[in-house]
Amino acid sequence: MKTEILDHVESKNLKNALSHFEIGDTVDVHCRIKEGDKVRTQIFTGTVIARQGRGINETFTVRRIVNNEGVERKFPVHSPNVLDVRPIRSGKARRAKLYYLRTRTGKAVKLAHRHSKHTVSK
């Protein structure tokens, strides 16, 4: 009863059509960024290493290497500032959380390529 009402309130903020991507995918995250009074779209590219939470609290973590330094960003799945998530390459992943990638550097960061239908080439 109680959760039904809360779900009802949350449901107005949930996105209807979510783009499909999987753990291990390399994705382009299009996010809306506000600078002063200008709004522009920024693309963050990296590997999806985790997805957690339910409903409005659901987030996913994208990791990439910038200047030899690992950078991770967490995105709320249903945020209106996350405009689109486009999977561009599928990676072979055997677990749901790829935290082991944090200890890796160089070539070892890259996951083996996996053929899949949901990715879109650039």
Add this chain to the structure above:
Amino acid sequence: MAMLLGKKVGMTRVYDESGELIPVTVIEAGPCTITQVKTTETDGYDAIQVGFEDVKPSRRKRPQVGHAKKAGTAPKKFVREYRFSDKPEKEYQPGDSLTVAVFADTKYVDVTGTSKGKGTAGVMKRHGFGGFSASHGTERRHRAPGSQSGYGTNRGWSGGIKKGKRMGGHMGTDRVTTKNHSLVSIDEEKNLLVVKGAVPGPAGGYCIVRTAKRPQ
């Protein structure tokens, strides 16, 4: 000014127009029934008595059942009064129903509830005292209140304990009002108020929602 009685459902998060997540509390408010209208002529002041949530007549005392019957409703679980500072602009009749629509053009609300009970609590939790050092030789006095008074307290000579001295004791289940919650949205179909921030009391606890007295 308007008032409604309600029940706290719980907390969640919603996005605002700029895409920011804001913490909100959902309150199931109304529909409330006016059980009595008080006027200056008959009662000395102007007020309406409002009831929320029906209860079985066998669970209330007979005068209470009779009182509700006068207004043509079932006895109510939660009954509170809303007092007008001067003559109300609108005519109210016993038996009238109040819904969340009364807050249609309200931006900020005050919410009164009964806070969660904490039982017997020490001074650190109850009054925010600092306690003592964890180390540096402190032994079995880490959360103690310290000294309570001295010879020269302003209670005069002989060092009595000052009235109102903060000590440990029962904490919680107090009437607490949190002010100026911005009203995020109203759901007239499901009788829901969504207010920003936390509201006193447990989920399922009764609360009083009023138009903010001093909106910022």
